[in-house]
Amino acid sequence: MKTHNTLPKKIKAQSIDLLAARLADALDAWSHAKQAHWNVRGPGFIALHELFDKTADLLAESADSLAERLATLGGSPSGTARDVAKATSLKPYPHGIASERKHVEALCASLAALAQSWREAIDASDSWGDAVTTDLFTRITGDLDKQIWLIESHNA
Numbered sequence: 001m002k003t004h005n006t007l008p009k010k011i012k013a014q015s016i017d018l019l020a021a022r023l024a025d026a027l028d029a030w031s032h033a034k035q036a037h038w039n040v041r042g043p044g045f046i047a048l049h050e051l052f053d054k055t056a057d058l059l060a061e062s063a064d065s066l067a068e069r070l071a072t073l074g075g076s077p078s079g080t081a082r083d084v085a086k087a088t089s090l091k092p093y094p095h096g097i098a099s100e101r102k103h104v105e106a107l108c109a110s111l112a113a114l115a116q117s118w119r120e121a122i123d124a125s126d127s128w129g130d131a132v133t134t135d136l137f138t139r140i141t142g143d144l145d146k147q148i149w150l151i152e153s154h155n156a
């Protein structure tokens with residue numbers, strides 16, 4: 001799509017592809033946090049139930065920022081469940097688990113993979129000179145790193 005954004009076309013195209021891939025991961029991770037929110041059981045239920053929902057909210061906000069950066073650069077974000085299922089790089093969230101420890105472990109594994117893919121996106125967008133996209137990935141990765149700490153601390 002035509003845009004007044006003055007970044008060179010080639011840079012925009014690279015960033016759009018990168019943002020599309022990482023958007024799919026973010027939306028997939030959102031669904032993992034919701035799975036944990038709905039399925040966790042145990043004596044610490046309410047704390048984890050609420051923490052997993054806050055995690056889902058954080059991921060939804062991050063996904064929104066990625067999609068809107070993608071649109072800003074002239075791309076068309078694609079975030080339907082079907083598109084996400086095809087494009088995600090995350091491993092599937094395990095079914096049939098209920099315990100707090102297992103959900104903490106499973107969700108942290110998904111979030112750590114997501115944070116790693118975003119860390120690589122920081123370096124990639126930096127390498128082709130899209131500082132605003134680099135800054136966006138840096139900010140959302142910092143928030144995600146902190147969220148992982150808030151969750152993993154339950155399994156100490």
Ligand SMILES: [Fe+2]
Pocket residue numbers: 037053
């Ligand atoms: Fe809920």
